[in-house]
Amino acid sequence: xxxxxxxxxxxxxxxxxxxxxxxxxxxxxxxxxxxxxxxxxxxxxxxxxxxxxxxxxxxxxxxxxxxxxxxxxxxxxxxxxxxxxxxxxxxxxxxxxxxxxxxxxxxxxxxxxxxxxxxxxxxxxxxxxxxxxxxxxxxxxxxxxxxxxxxxxxxxxxxxxxxxxxxxxxxxxxxxxxxxxxxxxxxxx
Ligand code: SF4
Numbered sequence: 001x002x003x004x005x006x007x008x009x010x011x012x013x014x015x016x017x018x019x020x021x022x023x024x025x026x027x028x029x030x031x032x033x034x035x036x037x038x039x040x041x042x043x044x045x046x047x048x049x050x051x052x053x054x055x056x057x058x059x060x061x062x063x064x065x066x067x068x069x070x071x072x073x074x075x076x077x078x079x080x081x082x083x084x085x086x087x088x089x090x091x092x093x094x095x096x097x098x099x100x101x102x103x104x105x106x107x108x109x110x111x112x113x114x115x116x117x118x119x120x121x122x123x124x125x126x127x128x129x130x131x132x133x134x135x136x137x138x139x140x141x142x143x144x145x146x147x148x149x150x151x152x153x154x155x156x157x158x159x160x161x162x163x164x165x166x167x168x169x170x171x172x173x174x175x176x177x178x179x180x181x182x183x184x185x186x187x188x189x
Contacts, residue, residue, distance in 0.1 A: 013100065068110045103146055106122075165181055
């Protein structure tokens with residue numbers, strides 16, 4: 001895998017490695033085929049960013065495509081507040097913040113840094129509660145952790161890797177209905 005790793009894949013890989021294989025198989029398909037409710041809501045939340053309706057502040061940069069050659073990752077940021085040097089990722093609900101979501105935000109951070117932007121603060125913004133949740137900058141340790149994780153993701157081979165099937169995850173997985181590793185339906189159907 002020599003291409004840039006999509007930032008969204010960092011979170012998916014932690015949730016279930018096999019899901020990134022399914023994503024690559026079905027990403028060209030009709031989105032309605034596999035997108036379940038939570039992801040559709042997330043997509044709508046991001047659309048408001050993509051369409052630049054979420055903020056009228058001139059100093060805010062939204063939906064900027066980003067990349068980082070050093071880490072081999074690319075994607076889009078949600079909101080970068082230039083006046084505060086603050087990078088924000090919007091989520092509908094954040095009952096719990098998963099490591100993969102942190103990696104995604106760190107990835108955006110390293111992309112922006114490599115592209116010459118100053119970033120001094122990171123945060124998630126929970127739309128449902130209108131709450132800002134600050135996240136620590138990764139530092140050198142975090143960077144090495146992220147690099148190690150990306151290497152692990154690049155080495156993943158679905159055919160030769162065994163995965164632990166966790167039914168509790170499967171029923172919340174957007175690929176559940178398309179996945180050959182389980183016969184259960186997800187909770188969204
Ligand atoms: S349905 Fe289960 S095994 Fe299949 S990709 Fe989703 S979480 Fe993984």
